Every structure is written in structure tokens, then in C-alpha cells.
Amino acid sequence: MDAAEFRRRGKEMVDYVADYLENIEKRQVYPDVEPGYLRSLIPEEAPEEAESYEDVVKDIERVIMPGAASPACTELExxxxxxxxxxxxxxxxxxxxxxxxxxxxxxxxxxxxxxxxxxxxxxxxxxxxxxxxxxxxxxxxxxxxxxxxxxxxxxxxxxxxxxxxxxxxxxxxxxxxxxxxxxxxxxxxxxxxxxxxxxxxxxxxxxxxxxxxxxxxxxxxxxxxxxxxxxxxxxxxxxxxxxxxxxxxxxxxxxxxxxxxxxxxxxxxxxxxxxxxxxxxxxxxxxxxxxxxxxxxxxxxxxxxxxxxxxxxxxxxxxxxxxxxxMYGLKGLQAYIRKHVGLAKEFESLVRADQRFEISADVVLGLVCFRLKGSNELNETLLKRINNARNIHLVPCQLAGKFVLRFAVCARTTESRHIQEAWCHISHLASELLQELPH
Amino acid sequence: MDAAEFRRRGKEMVDYVADYLENIEKRQVYPDVEPGYLRSLIPEEAPEEAESYEDVVKDIERVIMPGAASPACTELExxxxxxxxxxxxxxxxxxxxxxxxxxxxxxxxxxxxxxxxxxxxxxxxxxxxxxxxxxxxxxxxxxxxxxxxxxxxxxxxxxxxxxxxxxxxxxxxxxxxxxxxxxxxxxxxxxxxxxxxxxxxxxxxxxxxxxxxxxxxxxxxxxxxxxxxxxxxxxxxxxxxxxxxxxxxxxxxxxxxxxxxxxxxxxxxxxxxxxxxxxxxxxxxxxxxxxxxxxxxxxxxxxxxxxxxxxxxxxxxxxxxxxxxxMYGLKGLQAYIRKHVGLAKEFESLVRADQRFEISADVVLGLVCFRLKGSNELNETLLKRINNARNIHLVPCQLAGKFVLRFAVCARTTESRHIQEAWCHISHLASELLQELPH
Incomplete structure (x- = not known):
């Protein structure tokens, strides 16, 4: 859903809530469904392909409202x-x-x-x-x-x-x-x-x-x-x-x-x-x-x-x-996961291509653990400079006694250009830091 | 806030969220406020009188956004x-x-x-x-x-x-x-x-x-x-x-x-x-x-x-x-509490005016504990009929061995007419029940 559709659908939902409140006395105080009513009203599995917002929202009245908060809340869960x-x-x-x-x-x-x-x-x-x-x-x-x-x-x-x-x-x-x-x-x-x-x-x-x-x-x-x-x-x-x-x-x-x-x-x-x-x-x-x-x-x-x-x-x-x-369907959710893992691998490649750095643990999903070859103190200083610059934010960890930086891909809207920009920024700060050191 | 204002304000908020997401890259990744920044930006006490929605919402950008989620979340709390x-x-x-x-x-x-x-x-x-x-x-x-x-x-x-x-x-x-x-x-x-x-x-x-x-x-x-x-x-x-x-x-x-x-x-x-x-x-x-x-x-x-x-x-x-x-101010919140207590007292008076019933515990706030004078079985039957009719819903309790019905005033929109209707309904079901009993 893009921002334009979000605006439209969000406003429809505001009206739905207002309508509900204005007409609440026309609704039943207590549901008359039998326990277990909900399962048969919806499919047994999540859809493979994305559905439209319209299809989803119209099921609120068909599936949820007859069961109100109870038992619908427990049963849908x-x-x-x-x-x-x-x-x-x-x-x-x-x-x-x-x-x-x-x-x-x-x-x-x-x-x-x-x-x-x-x-x-x-x-x-x-x-x-x-x-x-x-x-x-x-x-x-x-x-x-x-x-x-x-x-x-x-x-x-x-x-x-x-x-x-x-x-x-x-x-x-x-x-x-x-x-x-x-x-x-x-x-x-x-x-x-x-x-x-x-x-x-x-x-x-x-x-x-x-x-x-x-x-x-x-x-x-x-x-x-x-x-x-x-x-x-x-x-x-x-x-x-x-x-x-x-x-x-x-x-x-x-x-x-x-x-x-x-x-x-x-x-x-x-x-x-x-x-x-x-x-x-x-x-x-x-x-x-x-x-x-x-x-x-x-x-x-x-x-x-x-x-x-x-x-x-x-x-x-x-x-x-x-x-x-x-709204995503199983395929949409899988694509989302794969994209993040791909972006982490992209970052890993950038780190590996720079001889000053090392990868500190296998990159399996969206997290890249890396550090400058060198002392913990050096890496602590690098982290401090990265976080003080406030363009990106990294959280560190200790692995086998080593101070390690963690680059995590986790925002919904992250794209390749963010990865490239982040690496460029880190690399630049590392260069500055290393130049200050006595040879 | 009435339904018409809710519709308007809700839609403005949808736009605010969409704008935020569309322009998120223009915002700072990490806040540059100092811990404790928030307290001095807002009054030391809740207002006595209600403020307008506009006054409240404009403080989001002034008070919250500079502190993002952290430390604003902890500090406002x-x-x-x-x-x-x-x-x-x-x-x-x-x-x-x-x-x-x-x-x-x-x-x-x-x-x-x-x-x-x-x-x-x-x-x-x-x-x-x-x-x-x-x-x-x-x-x-x-x-x-x-x-x-x-x-x-x-x-x-x-x-x-x-x-x-x-x-x-x-x-x-x-x-x-x-x-x-x-x-x-x-x-x-x-x-x-x-x-x-x-x-x-x-x-x-x-x-x-x-x-x-x-x-x-x-x-x-x-x-x-x-x-x-x-x-x-x-x-x-x-x-x-x-x-x-x-x-x-x-x-x-x-x-x-x-x-x-x-x-x-x-x-x-x-x-x-x-x-x-x-x-x-x-x-x-x-x-x-x-x-x-x-x-x-x-x-x-x-x-x-x-x-x-x-x-x-x-x-x-x-x-x-x-x-x-x-948006309520202290006075508005106090008025809300007092109204509910008043409605509970109104229900209590209706019960006390009916010789067939008794009040089972002091009515201090919005809860009225009451029962038909008579056996627990009689009251269990009355409760079952009330809840099966589905016009109102009551939850029972045991007090000193007695099965007691609990009438709780708790919805935001409850008015005197709801109390009167509820009592009329209970009283009617009680009459039906008592007529069925052998004298």
C-alpha cells in the first residue's frame, strides 16, 4: 500500500469507527454465535498472493462483528x-x-x-x-x-x-x-x-x-x-x-x-x-x-x-x-525477507572488499557483524563517531572478547542506495580515524 | 469530541502519519536532545479545564518529535x-x-x-x-x-x-x-x-x-x-x-x-x-x-x-x-466519574424501591450488587434469563455465600435512559420468573 492509498483507506477506517460509535445502540449487546463459529468463515491457510484491501476490510462485518470482541478475539488469534x-x-x-x-x-x-x-x-x-x-x-x-x-x-x-x-x-x-x-x-x-x-x-x-x-x-x-x-x-x-x-x-x-x-x-x-x-x-x-x-x-x-x-x-x-x-500474501512476505537478506549480503560484500575491515560472524539473515582489524579501543572509537554523526545508528556487541559493530537491515523501506550510503559514510569515518593514528 | 469532530481529526491524523512516512528521510536518525529535555517543555500538572484538540496536536512536533521514540517515550511517561x-x-x-x-x-x-x-x-x-x-x-x-x-x-x-x-x-x-x-x-x-x-x-x-x-x-x-x-x-x-x-x-x-x-x-x-x-x-x-x-x-x-x-x-x-x-481537563474527568457514580446511585434507588429485591453491598462508586430476596437458585435463573435476552449483560459474584448480580456502569456513553431501560427490563424478567413459582 503506497502513501496515497494509505491516506484513502485510513480515512475510510476513521469513518467506519465513527459510524460504529454513532450507531452502536443498533448492534447486539452480546453475540449469538456459537464457540468455534469463526474458523469455518475463513480459509485454512494464508493466501499465497496478495489480496486487495477492499477484500480484507469487507470481512470485518462478515467475520468479526458477529462475534464481537468475544469469542472473535480468541478465535481469530x-x-x-x-x-x-x-x-x-x-x-x-x-x-x-x-x-x-x-x-x-x-x-x-x-x-x-x-x-x-x-x-x-x-x-x-x-x-x-x-x-x-x-x-x-x-x-x-x-x-x-x-x-x-x-x-x-x-x-x-x-x-x-x-x-x-x-x-x-x-x-x-x-x-x-x-x-x-x-x-x-x-x-x-x-x-x-x-x-x-x-x-x-x-x-x-x-x-x-x-x-x-x-x-x-x-x-x-x-x-x-x-x-x-x-x-x-x-x-x-x-x-x-x-x-x-x-x-x-x-x-x-x-x-x-x-x-x-x-x-x-x-x-x-x-x-x-x-x-x-x-x-x-x-x-x-x-x-x-x-x-x-x-x-x-x-x-x-x-x-x-x-x-x-x-x-x-x-x-x-x-x-x-x-x-x-x-495484503502481502505469503509470496509478498517472502519477497520482503529475501530483499532484506540480499541487502545484508550487499553490505557484507562491501565490508569484505575493504581490507581494513573484517566480518566477525557468518551473515545468514539481515545482520552483519563487522569491525576494523585492530584493537577494541579502535572499534569503540569508530562506533562512537558513527553514532555521534547521527546519519545512521549502530548497536555493538562482544564476540569472543572482541568489540564488534552490528549493521542490521530492518526498516520496511530500506533500499540498496541506503546500504551504499551507509557504507560510504562508515568507510569515510574509518579513513579519518585511521589517518589520525600514529604509524 | 463528537463524531463529526472525530471524523475530521481522525483524517487529519491519517494525513499526518502519511506525511511522516513520505518525508521520513528528511528527519534526523537519532535525536540530539539531552536526557530530561521533555519535562521543561510541558506544564507540571494536568490542566484543570479542557484544551482544544488543535492545542494538543501541535505539541507533537514541538515536544515529542525532537525526542523521537527515545528518550521521549520514557520521559513523557x-x-x-x-x-x-x-x-x-x-x-x-x-x-x-x-x-x-x-x-x-x-x-x-x-x-x-x-x-x-x-x-x-x-x-x-x-x-x-x-x-x-x-x-x-x-x-x-x-x-x-x-x-x-x-x-x-x-x-x-x-x-x-x-x-x-x-x-x-x-x-x-x-x-x-x-x-x-x-x-x-x-x-x-x-x-x-x-x-x-x-x-x-x-x-x-x-x-x-x-x-x-x-x-x-x-x-x-x-x-x-x-x-x-x-x-x-x-x-x-x-x-x-x-x-x-x-x-x-x-x-x-x-x-x-x-x-x-x-x-x-x-x-x-x-x-x-x-x-x-x-x-x-x-x-x-x-x-x-x-x-x-x-x-x-x-x-x-x-x-x-x-x-x-x-x-x-x-x-x-x-x-x-x-x-x-x-482534552478533558481535570474537571472534565471528574465530571465523568461523578456522572457514573450518579447513574449507579440511580440504579440503586430503583432496586431499593422494589420490595422483591435487596442491595447486597454498599454502593460507593459505579457498581451495584443486588439480588432477589430468595434462594441462590432463583437468582441464578434470573441472571441466566437476563443474559440470554441479550439486551444487557451482567456478571455475578458470591458474597458471604449468596449469589449476587452485579450492575456496573462503565460505558462512556451511558445515560439515565439506559439505567431506566435496564431496570425496566430486569424488573420485567423478575416478574415473569416470580409468577412461574408455586406460591
Whole structure:
């Protein structure tokens, strides 16, 4: 949608809202649809090709309004997570369908998804142990629990451990910044020998520092064999898995208990929208469900996403997924991902063509980690000059003790000329800096 | 703002957004304001009288755009929470100002605020105990911790205890459904004698079932004397405290460590917007702060609300507070609250004038708890008929073993005629029901 169409459609939507408010008393107070009404009104999968805005918006009255906020909000969300799960070719276990035991939910951020997965795993292991040892107290069990993540994992994973009150250990990564099976195995054996209870592993696909991928085809079987909950955090990288050429990065998903990525990061859905799937939704609901009379209703079985998350109130966030998926179509979304990856590769080539610089990690998706050959101090100074100039903005990281600059392609409107201009600017600042140094 | 103005202003805003996107490359990539820039650009308090939309919207370019998303998002939020805190006449301890140790933050829901307060209290007590007993483990301490709330508290309080892994006990309420000082004192003494460590009390002002108020003037000094964190959950009722005649309901706030209510419930701010204040923001930040290199920036001291909440990502929710506070003015907001309370009183009078019915709890704000004199079964049938007719929708509760109907005035456009129609409808259904009964 270009700016001209946005102006037209935006104004039509303002009128729709005003009409709704002016005529609200003509509408029904409470919907008379039956739970599950929505699924049959829309296709089972996202469209391949883009649809027109007109086609999408006319479905508001046909599909959403009869179900008002409830149950439409929950039902559209369930179906949209199925659509998105199919785009990613998730195993069928993760889909809700009409009879599945799995399913998806929108969380606000990946931090919340990790915490929810950790809490569900904690609740599950406590029940499991207490089934055999009814006299063991919850706090006694919690004191022995230990969760794991990559030493490259996002700080929110460590924070989830802090909130849940369980030990969280970082598994060392290999020279590609990936957790491998043997590294996890080693720590598990040590911890079990020390009397601890390993119960949760958070794998990262696309780490924040360098977009590295933990080796889940090795890690998954290890976790499954000893009933450790494997959660996969693919906050940034997950969007790319809708492209067949990037889908192999998700191989091993079949071993996971839960999976999460953020369509708000790279799939054109506005913040916040973090998509999370679980194989057994009873695991997650069982951890949080408390139901007083004022929250009971006649259709308990139709599901209530409040039991899947920390807050109880919920916004109707699946509407924006529905609009985006239909207005781009799967092909449009794939093209968007490919364009960004192409632009990152273009930047990588420019860096590689300059002998003063080095690439610090494999460029797999839209992130390029690079630095000047030389000291950390030199690179810190370069970063400072880049960010002080305020033409572009870079966020650094540490990789194997080295201070590294991160160039991330992430804006909707980025084109080749922006990449070229950015490189030209960086290269110029680097030249100035290097000239100032004593030879 | 009426529908006609909404149409005009909404369309202007669509154009503003389109213009922004079309000309985004002319804007600066990174703001060049200094942290703290925003506070001096706007008044220290919300206006008494309503301002025009034009006055508000022109401040977007003057106040917000120079600070882009960061630091404008954090700074406007801090100032808006100060504005709102002043409207409520919160003690100055809770305000950030330029040098205060307290301050406010927007959470998504009251459930999250309760959880955050509980986790901060947990972290604080652990540090306190470990300072004297460095050898006591965190899990050993947690196993002894006990938190308290009213037996009328919202289910989310119990859920927060579940998530934090601490015992949560319900304090019995008096015949007004309020927790009194002696009831808490009794349980504290028993628990201490049993070797437990009381550390957190969640008081409710305006309970969900009946809008009852815990007696915080009695409870606060008890909590303060023994260093129990007192959190106040006023999710619904809090909005009313902007009116001088309802402000006495908040007396005792000076004893609290944290306080929360939901402007999205009753102060015309769209969902989600749950306002939370703490007296010592270091307590809350200390519980969650983990700072990797990619989250560090040059202005750490200017604050980062990510450390105040579960998710790390944040939306710019203070904008809607800024618009609402200015377009209504304090007087407009007070008038809105008073109108709803008046409508609830009108409904109460209708109920009291009908001998077949009884009022089940004091009507203080916009909620009326009522029932047919008679069995629970009779009232359950009446509720079922009311909700099946779908003209209005009521949610029930249990009060002292009685099944009670709850009539809540909460829509922006409710008028006296809606109250009269609703009562006429209920009264008619009650007549039908009672005629069917054998005499």
C-alpha cells in the first residue's frame, strides 16, 4: 500500500469507527454465535498472493462483528497462529486445528514467551516429581531445579530465571557461537551428579549479538530423552523461516515443547506481536489457571487465552496479523525477507572488499557483524563517531572478547542506495580515524 | 469530541502519519536532545479545564518529535505519571519530579503490577535477610516467605503468588468485605510463630466482587512496623480518587510501598494502560536489572522503564494519557466519574424501591450488587434469563455465600435512559420468573 492509498483507506477506517460509535445502540449487546463459529468463515491457510484491501476490510462485518470482541478475539488469534504456523511449516503438533492439543497465542514480547515457557516447565516438573514423592515440597524441588541457555542468549532469558526463582546456567558455545549437543550433555551430567534437577533448556535461533543458531537437531534429542522442556527463542530469525531456503534453520523444531518468534520484528506486523506455540496447551494452561466466579462463562471449552499469559486482559492483536498476511500474501512476505537478506549480503560484500575491515560472524539473515582489524579501543572509537554523526545508528556487541559493530537491515523501506550510503559514510569515518593514528 | 469532530481529526491524523512516512528521510536518525529535555517543555500538572484538540496536536512536533521514540517515550511517561499522581494527590514520595526517588510506570494490566510489586518485595526481603545471614540460600528463604491479600482480592493476586513461587494467604474480611487491621495482625502472629516470614500484603481498594475497600489506615501501620511491603491494588476504583469527595477512600496511601490502578478501566484512556507508582524505584529496578552490552546506552541515568516490568519492549502509551488529560481537563474527568457514580446511585434507588429485591453491598462508586430476596437458585435463573435476552449483560459474584448480580456502569456513553431501560427490563424478567413459582 503506497502513501496515497494509505491516506484513502485510513480515512475510510476513521469513518467506519465513527459510524460504529454513532450507531452502536443498533448492534447486539452480546453475540449469538456459537464457540468455534469463526474458523469455518475463513480459509485454512494464508493466501499465497496478495489480496486487495477492499477484500480484507469487507470481512470485518462478515467475520468479526458477529462475534464481537468475544469469542472473535480468541478465535481469530487461534486461527492466525495456525496460519502462521503453516507458513513456517511447523509440525502439526503445534497447531490447534479443531482437535489438536497444541496451538498458538500472541504474547507481547519474546521475554514474556520465555518466562511463560519456563513457568509452565517448572509447574510440570514439580507435578511430575510430586506424583512419585508426594512429601517433597514445591520449594524443596524448586531449590534443585536448573535451567539452561546459550551463553549468547538474550538477557531476558536470564531474567526469566530470576523471576521464576530457579538457577539458570549458560552453556558455552562453539566457534560459530552455537550451543552443540556435547556442551549441553557435559553440563547436564555434572549437574545431575551434583543432585540438581535439569528441567528447561532455552535454545536460541538467531542470537542477538551475531544471529547464531543453536544446534537443535543435536540438542532436541538430548532434551527429549531426559524430559527437559526445550523452548526455542527465534525472536528475530523466526520470520525468515517462511522462506523454503531458510526453513532448514528450523530443523529440529519437532523436538521442542514450545517455540516463539516476533512477527513485530521482521514480518511487517506492528509492535507488539510475539507469536508463541506449544505442543501441549494443557501444560501452559495448567500452570496459570485460577478461575473465580466472575471469570467463568458458559463456553469454558472454547478456550481463553488469559490462561496462556501473565496479564488477564488482552487486546485484539490478531487483526493486524490477518490484515498483513492477506495484503502481502505469503509470496509478498517472502519477497520482503529475501530483499532484506540480499541487502545484508550487499553490505557484507562491501565490508569484505575493504581490507581494513573484517566480518566477525557468518551473515545468514539481515545482520552483519563487522569491525576494523585492530584493537577494541579502535572499534569503540569508530562506533562512537558513527553514532555521534547521527546519519545512521549502530548497536555493538562482544564476540569472543572482541568489540564488534552490528549493521542490521530492518526498516520496511530500506533500499540498496541506503546500504551504499551507509557504507560510504562508515568507510569515510574509518579513513579519518585511521589517518589520525600514529604509524 | 463528537463524531463529526472525530471524523475530521481522525483524517487529519491519517494525513499526518502519511506525511511522516513520505518525508521520513528528511528527519534526523537519532535525536540530539539531552536526557530530561521533555519535562521543561510541558506544564507540571494536568490542566484543570479542557484544551482544544488543535492545542494538543501541535505539541507533537514541538515536544515529542525532537525526542523521537527515545528518550521521549520514557520521559513523557514519567511526567504523565507525575501528572496523574498529582490528580490523585498521591504523597510526593511517589512522584519522580526531577530529584525524587519514587515514580510511576505504565504496565499492561493490574495483574502485571501486582506481580512486579510481589517480585520486587521478594527480592528486597531476600537481600535483607542475606545481609544478616549470608549463608542462607535464596530458595531456603523463599520457602519460608508468605504473602497476604483479602479473601475478596482478584484472582490475579493468587496467580502472582503462584508465579513467584511463594505462599499466598487470604485474610478473612469483615461484614463490609474489608480486611481490617486485627485480622491481618492475627494471621501475622500465627505465621511468625510457625517460623514463616511475612513479607508482602496486597490491599485492595474496590474489590472485584463488591467494590469493597480494605482498611489501609489500619493495615498500613502494621505493615510498616514489621517491614512488610504493602501494595495497593485499586484497579477499578483508583480513577475516582481524582474527585475530592472520593479521595478519602485512598487515605492510608502514605503507608504503601506501591500503588496501582487502571486508567483504562474508568478514566477514558484506551486499553491497555495500568498506572503503577513506587516509593523507591530502586526497589523495583534492583529486582530485574540485567544489562548486556546491546542494551547499554550513553544516558543510563535518564531511566529505562524496561527495568520496571516483565517485557523489555515498550509501546508509547503515555501519548494517549497526554491527549485524554488535556482534552478533558481535570474537571472534565471528574465530571465523568461523578456522572457514573450518579447513574449507579440511580440504579440503586430503583432496586431499593422494589420490595422483591435487596442491595447486597454498599454502593460507593459505579457498581451495584443486588439480588432477589430468595434462594441462590432463583437468582441464578434470573441472571441466566437476563443474559440470554441479550439486551444487557451482567456478571455475578458470591458474597458471604449468596449469589449476587452485579450492575456496573462503565460505558462512556451511558445515560439515565439506559439505567431506566435496564431496570425496566430486569424488573420485567423478575416478574415473569416470580409468577412461574408455586406460591
Amino acid at each position: 487461534t486461527v492466525m497462529l495456525d496460519w502462521l504456523g503453516k507458513m513456517l511449516k511447523l509440525p502439526a503438533d503445534f497447531l490447534a486445528g479443531t482437535e489438536g492439543r497444541g496451538g498458538g497465542v500472541i504474547q507481547g514480547t519474546a521475554s514474556e514467551a520465555t518466562l511463560i515457557a519456563l513457568l509452565a516447565a517448572r509447574s510440570k516438573i514439580i507435578k511430575l516429581i510430586q506424583a512419585d514423592h508426594p512429601d517433597r515440597s514445591e520449594t524443596d524441588i524448586i531449590s534443585k531445579l536448573v535451567a539452561y541457555s546459550s551463553d549468547q542468549a538474550h538477557s531476558s532469558v536470564e531474567r526469566a530465571g530470576l523471576i521464576a526463582g530457579v538457577k539458570m546456567k549458560k552453556i558455552p558455545t562453539d566457534n560459530k557461537f552455537s550451543v552443540r549437543g556435547d556442551a549441553l550433555q557435559k553440563v547436564l551430567e555434572e549437574d545431575r551428579a551434583a543432585g540438581l534437577i535439569p528441567f528447561f533448556f532455552c535454545a536460541t535461533l538467531g542470537t542477538t549479538p551475531s544471529c547464531a543458531f543453536d544446534c537443535i537437531t543435536e540438542l532436541g534429542p538430548i532434551c527429549n530423552a531426559v524430559e527437559i522442556w526445550m523452548h526455542i527463542d527465534a525472536a528475530y530469525a523466526g520470520s525468515a523461516f517462511i522462506c523454503p531456503e531458510f526453513r532448514p534453520l528450523l530443523n529440529g523444531i519437532e523436538f521442542a515443547d514450545s517455540f516463539n518468534f516476533n512477527p513485530h520484528k521482521w514480518l511487517l506486523v506492528n509492535f507488539d506481536c510475539s507469536a508463541m506455540w506449544v505442543k501441549k496447551r494443557s501444560d501452559i494452561i495448567g500452570a496459570f489457571k485460577i478461575e473465580p466466579l466472575y471469570l467463568k462463562h458458559d463456553h469454558q471449552e472454547s478456550g481463553n487465552h488469559s490462561h496462556w499469559q501473565i496479564p488477564l486482559g488482552r487486546r485484539f492483536r490478531s487483526l493486524k496479523m490477518w490484515f498483513v498476511f492477506r | 514519567t511526567v504523565m505519571l507525575d501528572w496523574l499522581g498529582k490528580m490523585l494527590k498521591l504523597p510526593a514520595d511517589f512522584l519522580a519530579g526531577t530529584e525524587g526517588r519514587g515514580g510511576g510506570v505504565i504496565q499492561g494490566t493490574a495483574s502485571e503490577a501486582t506481580l512486579i510489586a510481589l517480585l520486587a518485595a521478594r527480592s528486597k526481603i531476600i537481600k535483607l535477610i542475606q545481609a544478616d545471614h549470608p549463608d542462607r540460600s535464596e530458595t531456603d528463604i523463599i520457602s519460608k516467605l508468605v504473602a497476604y491479600s483479602s479473601d475478596q482480592a482478584h484472582s490475579s493476586v493468587e496467580r502472582a503468588g503462584l508465579i513467584a513461587g511463594v505462599k499466598m494467604k487470604k485474610i478473612p474480611t469483615d461484614n463490609k468485605f474489608s480486611v481490617r487491621g486485627d485480622a491481618l495482625q492475627k494471621v501475622l502472629e500465627e505465621d511468625r510463630a510457625a517460623g514463616l516470614i511475612p513479607f508482602f500484603f496486597c490491599a485492595t481498594l474496590g474489590t472485584t466482587p463488591s467494590c469493597a475497600f480494605d482498611c489501609i489506615t489500619e493495615l498500613g501501620p502494621i505493615c510498616n512496623a514489621v517491614e512488610i511491603w504493602m501494595h495497593i491494588d485499586a484497579a477499578y476504583a483508583g480513577s475516582a480518587f481524582i474527585c475530592p469527595e472520593f479521595r478519602p477512600l485512598l487515605n492510608g496511601i502514605e503507608f504503601a510501598d506501591s500503588f496501582n490502578f487502571n486508567p483504562h478501566k474508568w478514566l477514558l484512556v484506551n486499553f491497555d494502560c495500568s498506572a503503577m507508582w513506587v516509593k523507591k524505584r530502586s526497589d523495583i529496578i534492583g529486582a530485574f536489572k540485567i544489562e548486556p552490552l546491546y542494551l547499554k546506552h550513553d544516558h543510563q541515568e535518564s531511566g529505562n522503564h524496561s527495568h520496571w516490568q516483565i517485557p523489555l519492549g515498550r509501546r508509547f502509551r503515555s501519548l494517549k494519557m497526554w491527549f485524554v488529560f488535556r
